[in-house]
Amino acid sequence: MRRLARLPERWSNAPYAIVAMVALLLLAGIGIILQNEAAYRDFQAQETRVQADILSASVAAALDFGDRQAAQDAVDVIRVNRQVRAVGVYDEEGALIAGHGRDGAGPPPRFVEPLPPAGTAVTAIVPVTSRGERVGTVYLAADPEPLSRRLTRYLVIGLLVVMAALVVVVLGIGQSALRRANRELEERAGALVRANAELKVQVAERTKAEDQLRQAHKMQALGQLTGGIAHDFNNLLTVIQGSADMLRRPALAEDKRIRYAEAVVQASARAAALTGQLLAFARRQPLRPEIIELNELIRGMTDLLDRTLGERIEVKTILSDKTCAVEADRAQLESALLNIAVNARDAMPEGGVLTIRTATFEEGHAGRMIALSVSDSGFGMDEDTLGRAFEPFFTTKATGKGTGLGLSQVYGFASQSGGDVRIDSTPGEGTTVTLLLPCSGLAGRPREAADELAGPESRRSGRILLVEDNEEVGEFAETLLGELGHKVTRVRSGEAALRAALDDGFDAVFTDVVMPGMSGLELAEQLAQIRPQLPVILTTGYSDEIARTGAGGRPVILKPYRLETLAAAIDQELGRSDQ
Amino acid sequence: MSRAQLLLAFALLLGASPARAQPTEDAVKAAFLPRFARYVAWPAPALPTAGAPFQLCLIGRDPFGRLLDQAAASELIDGHSVAVRRIPSAGQAAGCHLAFVHGAAPTDTARLLLALRAQPVLTVTDGRAGPQRGMIHFTIVGGRVRFFIDEAAAAERGLSISSRLLALAAGVRQRR
Numbered sequence: 001m002r003r004l005a006r007l008p009e010r011w012s013n014a015p016y017a018i019v020a021m022v023a024l025l026l027l028a029g030i031g032i033i034l035q036n037e038a039a040y041r042d043f044q045a046q047e048t049r050v051q052a053d054i055l056s057a058s059v060a061a062a063l064d065f066g067d068r069q070a071a072q073d074a075v076d077v078i079r080v081n082r083q084v085r086a087v088g089v090y091d092e093e094g095a096l097i098a099g100h101g102r103d104g105a106g107p108p109p110r111f112v113e114p115l116p117p118a119g120t121a122v123t124a125i126v127p128v129t130s131r132g133e134r135v136g137t138v139y140l141a142a143d144p145e146p147l148s149r150r151l152t153r154y155l156v157i158g159l160l161v162v163m164a165a166l167v168v169v170v171l172g173i174g175q176s177a178l179r180r181a182n183r184e185l186e187e188r189a190g191a192l193v194r195a196n197a198e199l200k201v202q203v204a205e206r207t208k209a210e211d212q213l214r215q216a217h218k219m220q221a222l223g224q225l226t227g228g229i230a231h232d233f234n235n236l237l238t239v240i241q242g243s244a245d246m247l248r249r250p251a252l253a254e255d256k257r258i259r260y261a262e263a264v265v266q267a268s269a270r271a272a273a274l275t276g277q278l279l280a281f282a283r284r285q286p287l288r289p290e291i292i293e294l295n296e297l298i299r300g301m302t303d304l305l306d307r308t309l310g311e312r313i314e315v316k317t318i319l320s321d322k323t324c325a326v327e328a329d330r331a332q333l334e335s336a337l338l339n340i341a342v343n344a345r346d347a348m349p350e351g352g353v354l355t356i357r358t359a360t361f362e363e364g365h366a367g368r369m370i371a372l373s374v375s376d377s378g379f380g381m382d383e384d385t386l387g388r389a390f391e392p393f394f395t396t397k398a399t400g401k402g403t404g405l406g407l408s409q410v411y412g413f414a415s416q417s418g419g420d421v422r423i424d425s426t427p428g429e430g431t432t433v434t435l436l437l438p439c440s441g442l443a444g445r446p447r448e449a450a451d452e453l454a455g456p457e458s459r460r461s462g463r464i465l466l467v468e469d470n471e472e473v474g475e476f477a478e479t480l481l482g483e484l485g486h487k488v489t490r491v492r493s494g495e496a497a498l499r500a501a502l503d504d505g506f507d508a509v510f511t512d513v514v515m516p517g518m519s520g521l522e523l524a525e526q527l528a529q530i531r532p533q534l535p536v537i538l539t540t541g542y543s544d545e546i547a548r549t550g551a552g553g554r555p556v557i558l559k560p561y562r563l564e565t566l567a568a569a570i571d572q573e574l575g576r577s578d579q
Numbered sequence: 580m581s582r583a584q585l586l587l588a589f590a591l592l593l594g595a596s597p598a599r600a601q602p603t604e605d606a607v608k609a610a611f612l613p614r615f616a617r618y619v620a621w622p623a624p625a626l627p628t629a630g631a632p633f634q635l636c637l638i639g640r641d642p643f644g645r646l647l648d649q650a651a652a653s654e655l656i657d658g659h660s661v662a663v664r665r666i667p668s669a670g671q672a673a674g675c676h677l678a679f680v681h682g683a684a685p686t687d688t689a690r691l692l693l694a695l696r697a698q699p700v701l702t703v704t705d706g707r708a709g710p711q712r713g714m715i716h717f718t719i720v721g722g723r724v725r726f727f728i729d730e731a732a733a734a735e736r737g738l739s740i741s742s743r744l745l746a747l748a749a750g751v752r753q754r755r
Contacts (some may be wrong), residue, residue, distance in 0.1 A: 061743035064614055070747050131617045131656050 018172035020167045024530050029161030033154045044122050044144060051078060052124035052140040059089050063097065063136040064156050070099035073300070078140070083345050085121050088139040089128070097136065164194065221391060228393030228404060232274055239267040247552055261387060265562075272560045279542055280332060280409040288556070289327045289417075291440055294358055294370055295319045299572075301334065302569030305341055305354075313344075320359045323370050324439035332413045339406035340374045340433045346379025346397060346432060361436060369419065373434040381425040410435065460574045461485040461509030467497040469515045471560075477510070477566075484567050494518025494526075501531055513540035513556075521545050524554060535573035607724045608717055609646035612703060613654040613661040615715060616677060618744035624739040625676070625699040632662040636675035638691050641665055642705070650708035658736045669694030677701045678713075685709025699736045714738070718749060 052511045055078055062070035071089045078087050084149045088099040088107025099107040115125065121141040128136040144150075160432035230267060243260040244250065252260075298317060305315050337356075344354050349384055354376050361371035381389065390411040407421075410433070414421040418438045425431040464486045468474035474490055481488045489504070491497045495518055497511065513520035524536040538551055541559035555569050616633050622653040627633055636642075636649055651661040664675065665729050669691050672678060678700045682688035689702060689711045695702055702713030714736075716727040726747075733740050 057745065058746075061618060061741070061747055064617065065611060065747050067747050073746075132658075133655065 006096040011356060013175065015172065021168050022565075025161055025165045025168065029157060032157055032161075036154065036157070036420050039080070039151070040150070041122070044142065045124070048122045048140055048142045049080065049124040049126065051084070051142070052126040052138050054078075055087065055089070055140065056126045056128045056138040058096070058119065060130045060135060061137065063089070063091055063128055064130050066091075068097055074098070077098050079141070081535075083142045083145070084140065085143050086139070086141040090137040090139065092134065092136055094137070103385070105141070107139050107141075111139065115139065148528040165243045187360060209369040218340070224391070226395045229274075229278070232403065233271060234270045236274075238498070240271075243267070258353050268560060269562075274403075274405075275541075276558075277405040277409045280335075280412040282422070288328055288329050288331075291325050291327055291545050292330055292333065293325050294323055294372060294437075295321075295328070297333065298337070298356055298358070298372075301337060304338075307372075309341060309345045309354065310337065313348060314351075314353045316353055316355045318355060318357045320357075322360055324368065326370055326417075326441040328417045328437060329413070332409075332417075336410040336413045337372070337374070339410055340435070343406055344374060344376035344378060344431070347376050352377035352430075360439075364436070368439045369436045370439055371434050371436050375430060377430045380427040380429055380431055381423070382427050386423060388423055390421075407433075444490055460571055461487075461504070462574050463487045463489070464570065465497060465500055465504075465506040465509045465511075466490040467494065467509065467515070468512035469493060469512060469522065473512070478562055481510070481564060481570070484570070492519065497523055498526060498530075501527055501534065506534060508570060509534060509536045510570065511536060511548060513538050514542075519545060521552070524552065537569055537573055595631050604719070604724060605643055606646050608705065609643040609650045610719075611645060611678060611726070612643075612654055612725070613651045613656075613679065615701060615703065615744070616654070618741035619677075619701050619733075620622065620739040620741075621676060622699055625737070627659055627676070632660040633676045634674050635661050635663050636672055636678045636700075637663065637665045638669060638672065638678050638680050638695075639667070639687060640708075642681065642707075672698060672700065675700050677703065677704075679703045680713055681708045685711055696736075698739060701733065701738055714740075720749050727751070731755045 003136060007106060009029070054298065058074040058077075061073045062074065075087050076088060078084055079100050079102075082102075084100075084102070084103050086099070086101045086107045089097045090111035091097050091135075094111035096107060096109055096111070101107060115123070121143055123139070123141045125450060126137055126138045126140075144574050159292050172184055175333075176309065187264060197459070240263075243263040246260045247257060247264075250334050298319065302315060302317065309315065341354060349356075354374065357371075357373045357375070359371045359373070361369045363369070389407050391404075393404035394407040411421055414435055414437070420436040422434045422436070423431060424434070455474070461484070464481050466474065466477055466481065466488050466491065468477055474492070478488050478490050489506070491500055494511075494515060498518075501509065509524075511520040511523055524538065527534055527536055535557050538546070539557040539559060539561065546556060557565055557569050613633075613635055616635075631661055633656060635647075637647070641647075648663055651663045654661045665674060669693055672695055675698070678695060680688055680691045680695070680702055681704070682691055685708065688709050692702055692704070692711060701715065703715045704711060704713035704717070706716060706718040712727065712729060714729045715732045716729070718725055718727060727750045728740060728748040729752040730740055730745065731752050734754040
C-alpha cells in the first residue's frame with residue numbers, strides 16, 4: 001500500500017520527461033538531417049570541383065592548341081552527368097571556347113570574375129593550367145540532387161525518429177494511464193477502508209440499539225405480564241378478601257355465609273385458571289397426556305362451541321378421515337380450541353362462518369403431524385398485531401373482554417406437546433389458526449366413563465402420611481384430610497416420611513413434589529421399593545420434574561385443589577389398595 | 580606576340596578567307612611548334628640541364644622567320660625557355676629536342692629524317708614539304724591546321740607523347 005502510494009511520486013515528473021525526450025528525439029532527427037544535408041552539399045561541391053578539375057585537365061591541350069572541337073568533346077563527356085546544369089571552357093582572355101547548358105541555362109558568355117551566382121546550383125571554377133601556366137578557366141554548375149530524392153533519403157531518418165517519438169509517447173500515455181488507474185485504485189481502497197470502518201461503527205451501533213430495543217421489549221413484556229397478573233389477581237383477591245372479611249363477622253346469616261364462601265371458591269377457581277394459563281404459556285403446566293382422537297374430540301365439542309359462539313356464527317367442520325391419534329392433555333387441547341374459537345367469534349362481531357378442519361400434515365423432519373385449523377371470516381389482523389399475537393396479556397379487545405392469555409395458552413400448549421402453532425391472516429379477509437400436533441403411534445381409545453366425584457357416603461377412611469414442607473399448606477391439608485375422616489400423620493421432608501413409613505402401617509401417602517432435599521418423586525420411588533403396596537398421591541402447583549419425566553403413573557393433584565378433588569383421589573387410591 | 584594574340588590569329592585563320600590563309604598558316608604552325616614540347620616527355624639524359632633551354636632546331640628551309648622566334652620567346656616549359664637554332668644539316672643536330680625538318684625537296688626531307696633517327700629528337704614535318712612524315716606531321720584539314728602523330732616512331736626514340744596531344748591529332752600511328 002505504502003509502496004503503491006510512493007509510486008506516483010516517483011513518476012510525477014514523467015510527462016515533462018516524455019515531452020523533453022520527444023523534443024530531444026525530434027531535435028536529434030533534425031540535427032542528423034541538417035548534418036546529412038550539409039555533408040551532402042560538401043560532397044557535391046567536392047564532386048563538382050573534381051569534375052571541373054578533370055575537365056580542366058582534359059581541355060588544357062585543346063586550349064593550348066585552340067582546338068574548340070576537342071574542348072567541346074571534353075565538355076560533351078561531362079554532359080553525360082544529368083546533374084550538370086552548365087559547363088563553360090574559357091580561354092586566357094575569358095572568351096567562351098566550348099560550353100553546354102541544360103534546360104535553357106547556359107554558361108556565362110564571358111568569364112569575368114566574380115561570376116553571378118547560379119541560384120541553387122553548386123558551382124566550381126577551376127583554372128586550366130598547362131605546364132604551370134594558366135591557359136584558361138573551366139566553369140561548372142551542377143544541380144543539387146532533386147529535392148524529392150533527398151526527401152526520400154531523409155524520410156527514412158524522419159520515419160525512425162517519428163517512430164521512436166511515437167513509442168515514447170505511447171509509453172508515456174500507458175504510464176500515465178497506469179498512474180491514473182493506480183490513483184483510482186488507491187482512492188477506492190481508501191474509500192473502502194472508510195466505508196468498512198463506518199460499517200463497523202454502524203453495525204456496533206445497531207447491535208447496541210438492537211440490544212437496547214430487545215431489553216426494552218423484554219421490560220415492556222415483563223411489565224405488561226406482571227401488570228396483567230397483578231391486575232387480574234387484585235380483582236380476584238378483592239373478592240376473596242372481602243368475602244373472608246364478611247365471613248369473620250359474627251352473627252352472619254346462614255344464607256349470606258354460604259354466598260360469601262361460594263364467592264371465595266369461585267374467585268379462587270378463576271385465580272387457579274389464570275395461573276394455569278400462565279403456566280401453559282410458560283410451557284410448564286403439568287400435562288396429563290392421553291391418546292386422543294382429534295375428530296372425536298371436535299365432534300364432542302361442537303355443541304359447546306355452538307353455545308359459546310352464539311347464533312350469528314355458523315360452525316362448520318371439515319374432518320379428514322385419515323387423521324391419526326395424538327397424545328396430549330385433553331383439558332389443555334379443549335381449552336386451546338376454545339380459546340381460538342372465542343378469538344374467531346370476537347373477530348366476527350357481525351357474524352360469519354367458523355370452519356374447523358383436520359388434515360394430515362408433513363413437513364421436513366418433523367414427522368407425520370395432524371393439522372387442526374380454525375378459520376374465521378372476520379376482519380383479520382394487521383402485521384403488527386400478528387407479530388404480537390402470542391404475547392401474554394396482549395389483546396386487541398376492550399378492557400375486561402379478554403385476558404390476553406388465550407393465544408399464549410395455545411402457543412404454550414402446542415410447544416409443550418411437541419407441536420407448533422401458525423397464524424395466517426389477511427386484514428379484511430379473516431384469520432386461520434393452525435395447530436400442529438405430532439401423531440402418536442398408539443391407537444385412540446374411547447374416553448373412559450367419567451370417574452367423577454363419588455358420593456361422600458362411599459368414602460373410605462384410612463391412615464394418611466402427609467408430606468409437606470410448607471407450613472400453611474401442610475396445616476390446611478391436614479385439616480382437610482381430618483375433615484374427610486382420615487387419620488393424618490404430617491412430616492416435613494422426604495427423609496422423615498421414609499422413616500415414618502418404616503415404622504407405621506399407613507394406607508396412603510400424600511406428598512408434595514417440590515421440597516428441599518428429597519423430592520416427592522424420589523420419595524415415591526424409594527417407597528415403591530420398601531413398601532410397594534403403599535399408594536402415593538402427588539400434589540404440586542408446578543413441577544419441572546413431573547413435566548420432564550412424568551409422575552410414573554401415580555395420581556397427581558394440582559394445586560390449588562378442591563376438597564372434592566382431594567377426597568376423590570384419596571378414596572380411589574384407598575379403594576385400589578383394598579382390592 | 581602573346582599566346583592570346585596567336586590564338587586570335589588562329590581564330591581569324593579559321594574564319595579567314597583563303598587569300599589571307601597562307602601567311603597565317605605559318606603563324607599558326609610557328610605558334611604550335613614550341614608548344615609541342617609541353618606534351619612530350621624526353622628520356623632523362625636528353626632533358627636540358629637546369630637553366631639550359633629546350634632547343635628547337637629548324638633543319639633545312641625556314642618558312643617561319645620571325646614568327647617562330649616570337650612564339651618561342653613567350654614559351655616557358657617547366658622553367659626552361661625555348662631557344663631556336665637554325666641549322667642546315669642533320670650533322671649539327673646534337674642537343675636538339677625538337678626538330679622541324681623541311682628539306683628543299685621531299686628526298687632531302689627523307690634523308691634528314693633518316694639522319695636524325697639515332698637521336699631522341701621530336702621530329703616535325705610539314706605536308707607542304709612532301710609526303711615524308713616525322714613524328715608530328717602538319718596538314719590542313721577543312722581549312723584548319725591539324726597534325727598527324729606517329730607515336731610508334733616517337734616511342735622508338737624513347738619519347739613519350741601525352742595522350743592529351745594525341746587526342747587533338749587528326750590521326751595517330753600508335754605504337755605497338
